[in-house]
Amino acid sequence: MTQTANTHPALNTGSIQNLELANRYVLAPMSRASATEDGVPTAEMAEYYARFAKGGFGLLIAEGAYPDTTFSQAYSNQPGLCTDAQQEGWRQVVEAVHAQGSKIVLQLIHAGAVSQVVDVPHGPSPIRPEGHMLQMYGTKQGPYEEPAELCEKDIAALKAGFVQAAKRAEKAGFDGVEIHCANGYLLDQFLTPETNLRNAPYGGSVENRIRLTCEIIAEVRAICRQDFVTGVRLSQAKATQPDYFWMGGLDDARVIFSAVAEAGASFIHFASERNGYFYHSSTKDGVRLTKLAREITGLPVIANGGLEDFSLSAQILSEGEADFLAIGKSAMCNPDLPNRIANQQLLKDFTFEVFSYGIQVSGQLKWEAEQSA
Ligand SMILES: Cc1cc2nc3c(=O)[nH]c(=O)nc-3n(C[C@H](O)[C@H](O)[C@H](O)COP(=O)(O)O)c2cc1C
Numbered sequence: 001m002t003q004t005a006n007t008h009p010a011l012n013t014g015s016i017q018n019l020e021l022a023n024r025y026v027l028a029p030m031s032r033a034s035a036t037e038d039g040v041p042t043a044e045m046a047e048y049y050a051r052f053a054k055g056g057f058g059l060l061i062a063e064g065a066y067p068d069t070t071f072s073q074a075y076s077n078q079p080g081l082c083t084d085a086q087q088e089g090w091r092q093v094v095e096a097v098h099a100q101g102s103k104i105v106l107q108l109i110h111a112g113a114v115s116q117v118v119d120v121p122h123g124p125s126p127i128r129p130e131g132h133m134l135q136m137y138g139t140k141q142g143p144y145e146e147p148a149e150l151c152e153k154d155i156a157a158l159k160a161g162f163v164q165a166a167k168r169a170e171k172a173g174f175d176g177v178e179i180h181c182a183n184g185y186l187l188d189q190f191l192t193p194e195t196n197l198r199n200a201p202y203g204g205s206v207e208n209r210i211r212l213t214c215e216i217i218a219e220v221r222a223i224c225r226q227d228f229v230t231g232v233r234l235s236q237a238k239a240t241q242p243d244y245f246w247m248g249g250l251d252d253a254r255v256i257f258s259a260v261a262e263a264g265a266s267f268i269h270f271a272s273e274r275n276g277y278f279y280h281s282s283t284k285d286g287v288r289l290t291k292l293a294r295e296i297t298g299l300p301v302i303a304n305g306g307l308e309d310f311s312l313s314a315q316i317l318s319e320g321e322a323d324f325l326a327i328g329k330s331a332m333c334n335p336d337l338p339n340r341i342a343n344q345q346l347l348k349d350f351t352f353e354v355f356s357y358g359i360q361v362s363g364q365l366k367w368e369a370e371q372s373a
Contacts, residue, residue, distance in 0.1 A: 006342060006344075008310065008313075008314055008341055008342075009024065009314055009317040009318050010023060010024040010025055010313055010314070010317060010325055010338070010341065011023050011024070011338070011341065011342055012024060013058075014058065014300070014323060014324060015300075016059075016176075016229055016231070016266055016267050016300045016324075017227055017229055017266050018227040019059075019103055019175055019176070019227070019229055021058035021059050021103060021324075022056070022058040022101065022102070023056065023057075023058040023338055024058065024317060024323065024324045024325055025056065025057050025058055025059075025324075025325055025327060025337065025338040025341075026057065026058065026059045026060070026061060026269075026302055026324050026325065026326040026327070027052045027057045027059070027060040027061060027326070027327065027331050028061060028271075028304055028326035028327055028328035028331065029061045029062065029063050029064055029107040029178070029180075029233070030063055030328055030329075030331075030332065031063045031064055031074075031075065031078060031137070031359070032045070032048070032063060032359060032360055032361050032364075033075050033076065033077040033078055033136075033137055033138075033359050033360055034048070034077060034079075034360045034361040034362065035077050035078060035079035035080075035086075035089070036077070036089075037076070037077065038080075038083070038085065038086075039065075039066065039073070039077075039078060039079050039080030039082075039083070039086050040079070040083075040085045040086050040088075040089040041079045041086065041089035041090050041092065041093050042089065043092060044361055044362065044365075045079070045089075045093055045361060046092040046093045046095075046096040047096065048361045049062060049093050049096060049097050049104070050096040050097055050099070050100055051335040051336075052097075052102070052331060052335045053096075053097045053098075053099075053100035053101065053102035053104075054100045054335075054336070055334070055335040055336030055337060055338060055339050055340075056336060056337070056338030056339040056342065057102055057327075057331070057337070057338055058102060058103065058338070059102065059103045059104070059105065059175075059324070060097055060102055060103070060104045060105070061104075061105050061106075061107055061178055061269070061326065062090075062093065062104060062105070062106045062107060062174075063078075063079065063107060064078070064107045064108070064109030064180055064185075065078070065079045065080055065081045065086075065090075065106055065107065065108060065109065065165070066078055066079075066080040066081075066082070066108075066109065066110065066111070067080070067081060067082055067108045067109075067110060067158075067161040067162045067164070067165035067166075068082050068110075068157070068158060068160075068161030068162075068164075068165070069082055069083075070118075070154075070157065070158070070161070071110070071111075071112070071115065071118050071120075071121065071122040071150075071154070071158070072109075072110040072111060072112075072115075072158065072161060072186070073111060073115060073117045073118060074109065074111035074114065074115055074116060074117065074137070074185070075111075075116055075117060075134075075137040075138065075139070076116075076117060076137070076138045076139045077360070078117075081106065081108070081165040081168050081169060081172075082161065082164070082165055082168070086168075087168045087171060087172050088172075090106065090168075090169070090172040090174070091172045091173055094172055094173040094174055095173065098173070103175040104174055104175055105174060105175055105176040105177060105178050105229055105231065106169045106172075106174050106176075106177050106178070107177070107178040107180050107233065108162055108165050108166065108169075108177050108178070108179055108180060109180035109185055109186075110158060110161075110162070110180075110185060110186035110187065111185055111186060112124070112147065112185060112186025112187075112189045113127070113128075113129050113144065113145075113147035113186070113189055113195065114129050114133075114144060114184060114185060114189075114239070114240075116133045116134070116137055116138065116139055116140045116141075117139050117140070120147075120148050121144075121145055121147040121148070122147050122148050122149070122150045122154060123147035123148075123149070123150065123186065123189050123195060124149070124150060124186075124189050124190045124195060124196040124197075124198055124202065124203065125149055125195060125196055125197040125198060125203075126146050126147060126148065126149050127146070127147070127194065127195045127197065128143070128144055128145065128146040128147075129144040129147075129184060129189070129195065129238075129240065130144075130238075130240055130241055131143075131144065131238075131239075131240025131241065132144070132240065134239065134240075136355065136358070136359040137359065144240075155202065155212065158186075159212065159215060159216055159219065162179065162216045162219075162220065163216065163219045163220055163223055165177075166220040166223070166224055166228075166230070167223055167224060170224045170225065170228050175228075175229055176228055176229025176230055176231065176266065177220065177228075177229070177230055177231070178231045178232065178233050178269060179213060179216055179217055179220070179230065179231070179232045179233070179265075180233050181210075181213040181232055181233060181234055182233045182234050182235035182271045183235050183237070183238055183239045183271060183273065184238030184239050184240060184241065184244075185239075187212060187213045187216075188235070188238065190202055190203075190209055190210075190212050190213070191206075191209045191210055191213070191256070192209070192238075192244075193209065193247060196209055206248055206251075206252045206255045206256065207255055207259065210255065210256050210259045210260070211259075213232065213260065213263075214259050214260060214262070214263035215263070217230055217232060217260060217263040217264055217265050218263045218264050221263075221264035229266040229267070230264065230265060230266050231265060231266050231267035231268070231269055231302075232260050232265045232267075232268060232269065233269040233270075233271055234256065234260075234268060234269070234270055234271070235270065235271035235272070235273070235280065236280055236289075237271075237272075237273060237274065237275075237280050239273070242273070242274040242275060242280075245283065245284050246283070249283045249284060249285065249287075250283055250285070250287055250292070253283065253287075253289050253292055253293075254292070254296060257292065257293045257296045257297050258296055258297065260297075261296070261297035261298075261299055265297075265299060266299070266300075267299055267300045267301065267302060267324075268290075268293045268297065268299055268300075268301050268302070269301075269302040269304065269326060270289060270290050270293065270301065270302065270303060270304060270322075271304050271305075271326075272303070272304045272305025272306075273304075273305065273328075275305075276305040276306040277303055277304065277305035277306055277307060277312065277316070278305075279305075280305055281303060281304075281305065288321055290303045290316075290321050290322045291320065291321045291322075294320065294321075294322065294323070300323040300324060301321075301322045301323055301324070302322060302323070302324040302325070302326050303316050303321060303322035303324070303325055303326070304325070304326040304327075304328065307325040307326070307327055308327055308330035308331075308334070308337060308347055310341070313325050329350040330347060330350050332350060332354055332364070333347075333348045333349070333350045333351070333354065334347050334348055353367065354367055355367075
């Protein structure tokens, strides 16, 4: 890679609300199933997250944490944020990251119909999600089950779960939360007409299908201090349906972006897993959704999907397609990616061998030790 790295636009400072960020590099949320059985983040996780802060990431988005103890947990050893012990565990993580000068936001995720842990997964409608459970994440395996339908009381409870978890995140010292409405998890199951056969208020029109996400954002904004960042992660594709595009294309996108902005979202983060930024962040007709989100809402937009690529990321930032770049897999192999870019050093290529000993942080550390032996 030949580059004039010191002038790369990703090295410019940025801000989200009042949160001043050292650069435009954001660590993408990545579930590592490394908490205790009770979902308590560990000292090992604190060290793991501190690596990215030390490596120059201006903002870290910590992996999806489950917000309540009923139906929300996705995987075994996933961290949660609904008990005092979990809150204290996260405090260690936050302190380790802040000590290195970076900011950290926690993703809150409800698995809904794709839970691989709860006895009876619950979703918007009794529709079995397409595809198979993710092998790396235990506990259950095989095709997804048909979920039970959430009743009104369940929906009120899960909403309260998100709001209380956000309050706990604030108490643990996080700079904000990211509400996960992406990749086929619960809030995206509501947004997706194929998995949401409900009537109003949460089913039917796209306005109704994004309503639950918006109500959560608005309630979090109302209960947390004013400068507590509350972003949202959106996507077209699902973890097990990489070729899914929003049915209503541009029309749906306009409604979704306007609705989350009106609800008070501090940023929009567009996930582009598997086939990269251009494929997943565009409508089928090739309209770039990150740029549209920026234009419609004026909010900071985080792009994602293979953005370790030096020229692609420069293009995205300089052409106004996004404000920040979330880096996932490449960050796993280059926790010091921003520093490497600044110092004109080559990046290591990501390899799935990182997961030779499992998806857990301990497995990666074992693999790394072997590589350097
Ligand atoms: C091991 C792993 C775990 C992930 N866990 C999450 C998660 O908890 N929440 C989420 O929104 N996305 C999750 N993702 C998706 C990433 O945030 C990101 O969108 C994806 O890796 C594409 O970005 P990249 O091309 O930079 O890797 C995960 C991805 C990987 C590889």
